[in-house]
Amino acid sequence: xxxxxxxxxxxxxxxxxxxxxxxxxxxxxxxxxxxxxxxxxxxxxxxxxxxxxxxxxxxxxxxxxxxxxxxxxxxxxxxxxxxxxxxxxxxxxxxxxxxxxxxxxxxxxxxxxxxxxxxxxxxxxxxxxxxxxxxxxxxxxxxxxxxxxxxxxxxxxxxxxxxxxxxxxxxxxxxxxxxxxxxxxxxxxxxxxxxxxxxxxxxxxxxxxxxxxxxxxxxxxxxxxxxxxxxxxxxxxxxxxxxxxxxxxxxxxxxxxxxxxxxxxxxxxxxxxxxxxxxxxxxxxxxxxxxxxxxxxxxxxxxxxxxxxxxxxxxxxxxxxxxxxxxxxxxxxxxxxxxxxxxxxxx
Numbered sequence: 001x002x003x004x005x006x007x008x009x010x011x012x013x014x015x016x017x018x019x020x021x022x023x024x025x026x027x028x029x030x031x032x033x034x035x036x037x038x039x040x041x042x043x044x045x046x047x048x049x050x051x052x053x054x055x056x057x058x059x060x061x062x063x064x065x066x067x068x069x070x071x072x073x074x075x076x077x078x079x080x081x082x083x084x085x086x087x088x089x090x091x092x093x094x095x096x097x098x099x100x101x102x103x104x105x106x107x108x109x110x111x112x113x114x115x116x117x118x119x120x121x122x123x124x125x126x127x128x129x130x131x132x133x134x135x136x137x138x139x140x141x142x143x144x145x146x147x148x149x150x151x152x153x154x155x156x157x158x159x160x161x162x163x164x165x166x167x168x169x170x171x172x173x174x175x176x177x178x179x180x181x182x183x184x185x186x187x188x189x190x191x192x193x194x195x196x197x198x199x200x201x202x203x204x205x206x207x208x209x210x211x212x213x214x215x216x217x218x219x220x221x222x223x224x225x226x227x228x229x230x231x232x233x234x235x236x237x238x239x240x241x242x243x244x245x246x247x248x249x250x251x252x253x254x255x256x257x258x259x260x261x262x263x264x265x266x267x268x269x270x271x272x273x274x275x276x277x278x279x280x281x282x283x284x285x286x287x288x289x290x291x292x293x294x295x296x297x298x299x300x301x302x303x304x305x306x307x308x309x310x311x312x313x314x315x316x317x318x319x320x321x322x323x324x325x326x327x328x329x330x331x332x333x334x335x336x337x338x339x340x341x342x343x344x345x346x347x
Contacts, residue, residue: 006059008056008060008063011347012030012062013033013039014029014030014109015031015059016028016029016102018098018099018102022098023092023097024086024095025083025095026083026084027084027099028055028058029079029080029103029110030061030080030081031078031079032063032065032066032079032080033066034077035345035346036075037069037076037077038077038132039062039065039078039109039111040065040069040296041061041062041079041110041111041113041115042081043080043081043113044081044082044083044115044117045083045085045089045115046116047089051084054084055082057080057082058082060262060263061262062078064080064263064284065078065080065285066078066341066345068288068292069292069296070341070344071285071341072311073314074296074297074300076292078345079110081112093125096122097128100125100130103129103132104129104131104132110132111299112133112134113133113292113295114147120136120145120146121137123135123136124136134295134299138298141304142304142305143295143297143303143308144294147290147292147295148184148188149188150291150293150294150308150309151184151260151289152184152185152188152189153192153312154288154289155258155287155290156188156193157313157315158282158286158287158316158319159193159258160172161282161320162234162258162280162319163175163233163256165256165280165320166233166255167255171197172193173196174197176201176233177200177233177234177235178200178201178202178203178228178234179200179203179227179236179238179259180203180204180227180235180243181204181205181238182204182209182210182213185238185260185291186236186238186259189260190213190219191217194217200219201220201222201230202219202221203221203223203226203227204224207221207223228243228251229248229251231253232253232254233255233256234254235258235259237257237261237264241264242263242264244266244274245266245270246269246273249279250273252277254279256280256282258282258287259284259287261284262284264284268335270334271332271334272332274332274334275332275333280323281332281333282333283319283337285337286318286319286337287315289312289315290308290312293311293312297311321340
């Protein structure tokens with residue numbers, strides 16, 4: 001079957017391109033699968049070099065959401081949206097409302113929430129034009145709201161599972177963790193690990209943000225171009241994707257990679273490279289499922305914050321399932337996880 005000139009096209013059910021001249025909206029909504037339910041996945045607001053980069057990002061991220069939702073046991077399919085931001089990242093109510101109308105035109109096949117460059121306040125504006133939105137501000141104790149802290153919780157639990165598997169560590173005291181990206185997810189993960197006594201090395205494109213958090217936590221801040229090769233036990237990527245490449249994998253000193261960034265492997269072969277080097281890999285869409293569990297249960301109206309946290313607590317067991325099958329079969333954890341997810345969605 002043709003991939004329409006995009007190598008990351010994976011028999012997607014639909015790729016929709018939207019423009020609204022009045023507001024300046026240019027957006028992509030990619031629906032990978034609705035086999036398990038409506039295609040759920042956040043919207044990314046980003047300035048890309050060209051439209052093809054935005055389409056590729058939407059394709060990769062939507063496929064990842066299919067796998068993530070399936071592995072998380074949610075009755076939802078996979079989709080993702082990208083709003084093509086201008087160089088100044090201009091974002092106003094008119095643009096967000098136009099995006100809401102674009103979502104609404106798909107009649108519930110796609111449900112959005114916040115991702116990079118978006119906030120829960122933006123979701124409120126989008127919700128003025130469509131009901132197919134989650135991640136809205138909620139009352140204390142309810143499911144929903146900003147997914148970042150829930151993603152961080154799952155990543156933290158996954159890192160502890162990786163430390164047990166790769167290092168034989170019963171706790172995080174003295175375990176050295178390099179965290180790439182210290183925004184909502186990476187910063188939240190860092191605080192949880194610091195409370196457990198982990199030794200942290202931090203980096204962020206906003207160097208001052210990394211230095212400020214390092215001072216708060218008694219950690220070390222280093223340059224972004226040095227973080228992946230830091231002399232640590234675990235590397236935790238929590239920024240943008242495609243950072244695990246042939247070159248960066250060759251430079252890894254860590255025994256495990258476990259982080260919240262989506263699409264960490266630049267190409268599928270990079271999962272094999274990690275495996276060949278004996279580096280434990282936590283598949284990104286398994287370890288970072290906390291946020292979608294939160295906003296998914298909000299949208300479905302199933303459970304409260306306690307239920308969200310109970311489901312996030314199952315993330316380590318899912319990782320162990322993947323790692324155990326990888327040990328049995330000799331296949332990389334990335335390939336094992338993909339195979340499990342495809343079985344779940346019938347592909």
